[in-house]
Amino acid sequence: MLENIFLKTLRDQLVSIFWWSAGFIFLSIYLSYFFPYMSENTAIFKMVDSLPPVIKNLIGDVKFVSTPEGFFNLQPFSYFAPIMILFYSVSRGVGVIAGELENGTLDLLLSKPVSRSGVILQKVLSISLALAIIHIFFFLGMGLGLILFKIEMNIIRLADAIISVFMLSISFLTISVTAGIIFLNKKKAVGLVSGFALISFLINAYAPAVNSFQIARIFSPFYYNSGNSPILNGLDLSHLLIQTFIAVFFLAVSILFFKKRDLYS
Amino acid sequence: MTSPVIRIENLSKYYGKHRGIEDVSFEVERGEIFGYLGPNGAGKTTTIRIMLGFLHSYGGNVNIFDRNIKKNLLTILSRTGYLPGELSLYGNLKVAEFLEYFSNLNKKTEQILIRDLLDRFRCEPDKKISSLSTGNKQKVGIIQAVMNDPDLVILDEPTRGLDPLMRQEFYDLLRELKNKGRTILLSSHVLTEVEKVCDSAAIVRDGKIVTVEDIHSLRTKNYKILEITSKGPLDRRKIRPLKNITGLEFMGNMMKCHLHGDIDPLLKAIGKNYIINIESSSPGLEEVFIKFYGERHA
Incomplete structure (x- = not known):
């Protein structure tokens, strides 16, 4: 697997892909095991109903939690899955160029007949494939959980929700690549993207309760992941297109920026 | 007449207000080992990084294989x-x-050449790179630079960390590449190294080219610092007139001088006096600059 940058990047991720996939399978089965207890526990519904509206908005409509779609929409699709997968996207994304530079290997790589845009494209495609593999195992894990604990739900809606999380991870991947190229420093880039992720997550989460966040919500990539609740309503094509646009836009920006960038030793 | 493999014209680069290189120009012919000599921070690496497209120049031109690097970098x-x-x-x-x-990234595999180089530099192919010493990593770096039989080899401080035996092996490799018609640009801050293997050299200091000379004239400008201790008093009348000696000092039965060129006239002048010890050392590049290129460049 050392024929090109794409395969070398994939090879470097093999161990991570295994553990992340295993982690998502475990999470899926754990939540599926937990669902029957949640759906039968009326005390929790009463407790949630008594919380302030802002907190209730963060949790979601409590009556849905008793259904598989509502439960899984809350967990893992609104919190665990997107936040966890962002760790992967951001750490890998900032490392595409800033990581090679900090390791001191970028000089050797660019001294070979590969274009700067080729380096970014091959690495981003390889990390995207890794993310796709992890999401496929996430889907399989969810499916296994449904079978093991005899939970009935629409499998297409489940796939919609996972595709939406996958697109969110790709958006943050290309945002992270761009940040890594701008700063040429992994720590600074991770700081910036994590800060942006946290703020945009909170804006999206609190938007239903805070009027001034309503407009700001459209600038949050999380809105295009969970705003339409794909597990309940299916994929929103306009959201999917915007997620694709974010990914392509930041990929183009990162390539243009990298082409102009001076690379110091 | 064939055009030079490397032609650099009036190349300049600034890092904000700081000088990188200024108005650097030189040419390297095919089959030449060209030394790019200068103290640390002189601008050698900046020049090389522009040649490889890592840095964008402020002004000037770089042509390699008769092609402009901005338009034909990958070729x-x-x-x-x-x-x-x-x-x-x-x-x-x-x-x-x-x-x-x-x-694979070079899209040109020379497996036989790679195996020969691994044997020659005594590299173990199954060892993990993280477990290698600095010198062994340097050997792997040298192998990767020449393993695809390139027409031009650019080496930035190549002997760093190499033991004397491997250094000699490396010099032999350079001579073989030259004999095959390959062109080599060797950047170094060690004058004796450049003298040993290069045909000509550019000397860079404070971002500017001080001189471009063939190695013979550079060698005559270089000198060795000698300290000779004898049993009896040295014959000063015979030693003082020697033309290839400067900075002569006598301290009892010991003499110190700068020797330019061969040692034979000095040994003959010392005559039959019993020599206890001869110590020889090379001056630092800074000393050579000050001595031969004067305060103008110092």
Whole structure:
């Protein structure tokens, strides 16, 4: 697997892909095991109903939690899955160029007949494939959980929700690549993207309760992941297109920026 | 007449307000080993990084293989081998895997050549790079620079960390490449190294080219610092008139001088006096600059 940058990047991720996939399978089965207890526990519904509206908005409509779609929409699709997968996207994304530079290997790589845009494209495609593999195992894990604990739900809606999380991870991947190229420093880039992720997550989460966040919500990539609740309503094509646009836009920006960038030793 | 492999004209680069290089120009002919000599921070690496497209120049032109680097970078890189001054390798790969990867990126695999080089530099292909010493990593770096039989090899401080035996092996390799018609740009801050293997050299200081000379004239300008201790008093009347000696000092039965060229006239002047010890050392590049290029460049 050392024929090109794409395969070398994939090879470097093999161990991570295994553990992340295993982690998502475990999470899926754990939540599926937990669902029957949640759906039968009326005390929790009463407790949630008594919380302030802002907190209730963060949790979601409590009556849905008793259904598989509502439960899984809350967990893992609104919190665990997107936040966890962002760790992967951001750490890998900032490392595409800033990581090679900090390791001191970028000089050797660019001294070979590969274009700067080729380096970014091959690495981003390889990390995207890794993310796709992890999401496929996430889907399989969810499916296994449904079978093991005899939970009935629409499998297409489940796939919609996972595709939406996958697109969110790709958006943050290309945002992270761009940040890594701008700063040429992994720590600074991770700081910036994590800060942006946290703020945009909170804006999206609190938007239903805070009027001034309503407009700001459209600038949050999380809105295009969970705003339409794909597990309940299916994929929103306009959201999917915007997620694709974010990914392509930041990929183009990162390539243009990298082409102009001076690379110091 | 064939055009030079490297033609650099009036190249300048600034890092904000700080000088990188200014108005650098030189040419390197095919089959030449060209030394790019200067103290640390003089601008050698900046020049090389512009040649490889890592840095954008402020002004001037770089043509390699008669092509401008801005328009033909990938074509030029496909015919060029490079060893960076501060070498870092992928620690998670084995030596053989690392060479396979970079050979694939070159789109030109010379497996026999790679095996020969591994044997020659006594590299173990199955060892993980992270477990290698600095010297062994440097050997892997040298191998990757020449393993695809490039027409031009750019080496930035290549002997860093190499033991004397491997250094000699490396010099032999350079001579073989030259005999095959390959062109080599060797950047170094060690004058004796450049003298040993190069045909000509550019000397760079404070970002500017001080001189471009053939190695013979550079050699005559260089000198060795000698300290000779004898049993009896040295014959000063015979030693003082020697033309290839400067900075002469006598301290009892000991003399100190700068020797230019051969030692034979000095030994003859010392005559039959019993020599207890001869110590020889090379001056630092800074001393050579000050002595031969004067305060103007110092």
